[in-house]
Amino acid sequence: MFENSRESRTDLSEYGEFGLIDHLTGNFGITKEHTLKGIGDDAAVLDFKDEKVVVTTDLLVEGVHFDLSYMPLKHLGYKAVMVNLSDVFAMNAIPRQITVSIAVSNRFPVExxxxxxxxxxxAAKLYKIDVVGGDTSSSTSGMMIxxxxxxxxxxxxxxxxxxxxPNDLLVVTGDLGAAYMGLQILEREKQVFNVNPNSQPDLxxxxxLIERQLKPEARQDIPPLFKALDLKPTSMIDISDGLSSETxxxxxxxxxxxxxxxxxxPLDPSVISVCEEFQLDSTTIALSGGEDYELLFTVDQGDFEKIKANPNFTVIGHMTEEAEGMHLVTRANQKIPLIARGWNAMKKED
Amino acid sequence: MFENSRESRTDLSEYGEFGLIDHLTGNFGITKEHTLKGIGDDAAVLDFKDEKVVVTTDLLVEGVHFDLSYMPLKHLGYKAVMVNLSDVFAMNAIPRQITVSIAVSNRFPVExxxxxxxxxxxAAKLYKIDVVGGDTSSSTSGMMIxxxxxxxxxxxxxxxxxxxxPNDLLVVTGDLGAAYMGLQILEREKQVFNVNPNSQPDLxxxxxLIERQLKPEARQDIPPLFKALDLKPTSMIDISDGLSSETxxxxxxxxxxxxxxxxxxPLDPSVISVCEEFQLDSTTIALSGGEDYELLFTVDQGDFEKIKANPNFTVIGHMTEEAEGMHLVTRANQKIPLIARGWNAMKKED
Structure with a gap:
C-alpha cells in the first residue's frame, strides 16, 4: 500500500494560518476545463457546462470513524475522499472537485x-478531480475531517x-464484508500490541481485508460501464452502512x-475463512458490516442480458410490491424480515 | 434578536442516525428552479443553467471560533451560514445552496x-438558499460545524x-471593528458573571456591537447594487480576518x-466610545479586529461617480505600484507599513 511516517517534526505554529494552507495545498493544480479558479480566492469558480451539479458531504471524526493507532494519515486522507466520491458515483455522476477541511489539535506536527x-x-490524481478549497483550524482535541x-x-x-x-433485479458490485473484517483484524492486533509491543504479527x-478497510476504492469504473452497456439503473445507492440498511x-x-x-x-473467500476464525456469521457481516463502498442498484428485468455475464455484477434479489415487505430469503429457503443493523448499531450492541 | 432556550431535554440517542437527520432537516424545502433534489439521496442534484458555480467552505470549532457560554445556538447556526455566504458575495455571486455538517458530543440534547x-x-429563508445536504456525527468532545x-x-x-x-480606488462597505468590540463586551460580561452570577448587566x-458579533449579516445587497450601478469592481474580498489582512x-x-x-x-460611534472605555486604539481594532463580513473592493477611478454618493460605500484609499509598498497613512500624515494582524494573531499576542 503506502509507505508511511517521517522522522522530522515541525510544529504547526511555525506556519501562520495562511502559510499552512499554502504549504499543504500549494502543489494542487487544477484542470482548466472544469475548474476556472481553484484554491486562493474567497471561493472556487467551476464550470459544469450543460451538466447538472451533484454535491455531497461527509464528516470523519477521530474516535468515532477512525482510530489513528492503526490508520496511517495518508490512508485516512485517501479514504476521506473515497467516502465522498462513492456518493457521487451512486448518483451515476462523475466527480469533478472536492473541498477538504480539517481541524486538528497541535499534537499533530506539520509532517x-x-x-x-x-x-x-x-486520490485526486487517480480519480481525476481538483481540490478547489477547504479550511484548516486548530481543535481542542482530536482530528475532524x-x-x-x-x-x-x-x-x-x-x-x-x-x-x-416491483420485479426489478437487485444487483451489487464487487464483494461485501471485507472492510468490516479488516477492521476486526486491526482491532485484534491493537489489543495484542497493547499487551506485547514487540509482537510481530503476520498480516x-x-x-x-485490511486493504479494503484502510484503502477502499470508490467504483469509478461503474458509471462509464453503464454507459458502455447502454444501461440505466432504476435506482442506486452506495454501500457505506451495510447491505441491509442500503437495501x-x-x-x-x-x-x-x-x-x-x-x-x-458475494463474499470473498478470505471473508468466509476469517469469519470462521472470529466465529462470526458471514451473512450478518455482509448485511451489516458496511464501509464496502460498492454500488447497490436495481435494473429492469429486460436489462438482465446486459449484466448477466459481467464479473462486476451479482444479482442478489428482486424488488416486490411494497405490501409484500422486505425479506431475506435464507439458504434454508426461509423468509425472514430484513432489518437495518448498520455498523454503528453493531458497535453499540456487540 | 432571537428568542432562545427551551425547557425540555431529549437525548440524542433517542433518534437513530437517520432519524436525527430527518428530524432536524425534515422541514427544509427546496426551490425547484435551482435544486432538482435536496436532502435524502446520496447527493443533491443542482441546476446552475448557464451560470458558473462558486463553492466555498468554512469550519467553526468550539473553543476556537465560538464560546457557547455567550453564543446562543440559534445565532451560531445563523452565523455559520453568514460566514460562508459572505465569501460567495465576495466573488460577486449569488448563493444558491448550502450543506451543513455538525459533530457534537452527547452533552447536547436534541433541543x-x-x-x-x-x-x-x-438564514436560508432570509438569504433565499436551499439546505441540500450535510452530515451529523457524534464527537468525543465539543462541537464542530x-x-x-x-x-x-x-x-x-x-x-x-x-x-x-495601480490608481484603483479602495472601497469598503458598512463600518468596521464593531464585531470585535462586541466580543470584548461579551468576554467582559462572562468574567463578571463568573465572579457574580447574579449580576444583571445593562447591555x-x-x-x-453585540449584534454584529452574535448575528452578523452578509452583504447580499451588494452584488445586485453593483448590477444596478453598472459597476464591476476590479478586485474584491470579504473582511473576515480584518481590514489590514484583507487589503x-x-x-x-x-x-x-x-x-x-x-x-x-468608517467607524460606528459606539465603536469609538467603547474603544475609549477599553483603552483600545479604534484604528487598530478596525484594521485587525475582523469578523465584520463587509466587502472590500477596488474600482477604476473612472467609476468614482457611480459610488461617491452611496451611503453603503466609503473610499478608504487607493492602490499603487507594487514597488511603492503597502502603507497606512495616519491622521498625522505619516506613512507606516501596513501589517497583517488578524484576530488570531491578536489573541495570541494580546
Whole structure:
C-alpha cells in the first residue's frame, strides 16, 4: 500500500494560518476545463457546462470513524475522499472537485498533515478531480475531517434511490464484508500490541481485508460501464452502512418490497475463512458490516442480458410490491424480515 | 434578536442516525428552479443553467471560533451560514445552496440541535438558499460545524482578488471593528458573571456591537447594487480576518501596493466610545479586529461617480505600484507599513 511516517517534526505554529494552507495545498493544480479558479480566492469558480451539479458531504471524526493507532494519515486522507466520491458515483455522476477541511489539535506536527494531504493528492490524481478549497483550524482535541465532493451528470442520466419498481433485479458490485473484517483484524492486533509491543504479527493472510478497510476504492469504473452497456439503473445507492440498511433505503424511497437471497450475496473467500476464525456469521457481516463502498442498484428485468455475464455484477434479489415487505430469503429457503443493523448499531450492541 | 432556550431535554440517542437527520432537516424545502433534489439521496442534484458555480467552505470549532457560554445556538447556526455566504458575495455571486455538517458530543440534547438548525433555517429563508445536504456525527468532545456554500455567477461578472490596478480606488462597505468590540463586551460580561452570577448587566448601550458579533449579516445587497450601478469592481474580498489582512491579500494577489488612509476608515460611534472605555486604539481594532463580513473592493477611478454618493460605500484609499509598498497613512500624515494582524494573531499576542 503506502509507505508511511517521517522522522522530522515541525510544529504547526511555525506556519501562520495562511502559510499552512499554502504549504499543504500549494502543489494542487487544477484542470482548466472544469475548474476556472481553484484554491486562493474567497471561493472556487467551476464550470459544469450543460451538466447538472451533484454535491455531497461527509464528516470523519477521530474516535468515532477512525482510530489513528492503526490508520496511517495518508490512508485516512485517501479514504476521506473515497467516502465522498462513492456518493457521487451512486448518483451515476462523475466527480469533478472536492473541498477538504480539517481541524486538528497541535499534537499533530506539520509532517502529519503533509501525510494526510499526500493521501488526498493521490486520490485526486487517480480519480481525476481538483481540490478547489477547504479550511484548516486548530481543535481542542482530536482530528475532524469534512470533505465535500462535486460531480457532473446529464439530467437524463441521474439515478436516484427512488426509481425501483416491483420485479426489478437487485444487483451489487464487487464483494461485501471485507472492510468490516479488516477492521476486526486491526482491532485484534491493537489489543495484542497493547499487551506485547514487540509482537510481530503476520498480516499477509489478511492483506485483502485490511486493504479494503484502510484503502477502499470508490467504483469509478461503474458509471462509464453503464454507459458502455447502454444501461440505466432504476435506482442506486452506495454501500457505506451495510447491505441491509442500503437495501431498505432503496425500498423506502422507491415504495417497494424486496426479496434478497442469502446464497447470492458475494463474499470473498478470505471473508468466509476469517469469519470462521472470529466465529462470526458471514451473512450478518455482509448485511451489516458496511464501509464496502460498492454500488447497490436495481435494473429492469429486460436489462438482465446486459449484466448477466459481467464479473462486476451479482444479482442478489428482486424488488416486490411494497405490501409484500422486505425479506431475506435464507439458504434454508426461509423468509425472514430484513432489518437495518448498520455498523454503528453493531458497535453499540456487540 | 432571537428568542432562545427551551425547557425540555431529549437525548440524542433517542433518534437513530437517520432519524436525527430527518428530524432536524425534515422541514427544509427546496426551490425547484435551482435544486432538482435536496436532502435524502446520496447527493443533491443542482441546476446552475448557464451560470458558473462558486463553492466555498468554512469550519467553526468550539473553543476556537465560538464560546457557547455567550453564543446562543440559534445565532451560531445563523452565523455559520453568514460566514460562508459572505465569501460567495465576495466573488460577486449569488448563493444558491448550502450543506451543513455538525459533530457534537452527547452533552447536547436534541433541543440544542433544533435551536442550531432553526438558525440555519432562518438564514436560508432570509438569504433565499436551499439546505441540500450535510452530515451529523457524534464527537468525543465539543462541537464542530462545517458549512459549504454554492453560488451562481455569470462568467463575465466574477470578481477575483487579483484584478486591482495601480490608481484603483479602495472601497469598503458598512463600518468596521464593531464585531470585535462586541466580543470584548461579551468576554467582559462572562468574567463578571463568573465572579457574580447574579449580576444583571445593562447591555443596551452595546446592542449594535453585540449584534454584529452574535448575528452578523452578509452583504447580499451588494452584488445586485453593483448590477444596478453598472459597476464591476476590479478586485474584491470579504473582511473576515480584518481590514489590514484583507487589503494585503488584494495587493498580493493583484501585485500592487496600497495607500490606506486612517482618517477614512468608517467607524460606528459606539465603536469609538467603547474603544475609549477599553483603552483600545479604534484604528487598530478596525484594521485587525475582523469578523465584520463587509466587502472590500477596488474600482477604476473612472467609476468614482457611480459610488461617491452611496451611503453603503466609503473610499478608504487607493492602490499603487507594487514597488511603492503597502502603507497606512495616519491622521498625522505619516506613512507606516501596513501589517497583517488578524484576530488570531491578536489573541495570541494580546
Amino acid at each position: 502529519a498533515l503533509e501525510e494526510f494531504y499526500a493521501g488526498i493528492e493521490l 469534512s470533505v465535500t465532493a462535486l460531480g457532473a451528470v446529464k439530467e437524463e442520466d441521474v439515478v436516484y434511490r427512488s426509481g425501483a419498481k 499477509d493472510p489478511y492483506a485483502y 431498505l433505503h432503496l425500498c423506502k424511497n422507491s415504495k417497494t418490497g424486496v426479496n434478497l437471497y442469502e446464497e447470492k450475496i | 440544542a440541535l433544533e435551536e442550531f438548525y432553526a438558525g440555519i433555517e432562518l 462545517s458549512v459549504t456554500a454554492l453560488g451562481a455567477v455569470k462568467e463575465e461578472d466574477v470578481v477575483y482578488r487579483s484584478g486591482a490596478k 443596551d448601550p452595546y446592542a449594535y 494585503l491579500h488584494l495587493c498580493k494577489n493583484s501585485k500592487t501596493g496600497v495607500n490606506l488612509y486612517e482618517e477614512k476608515i
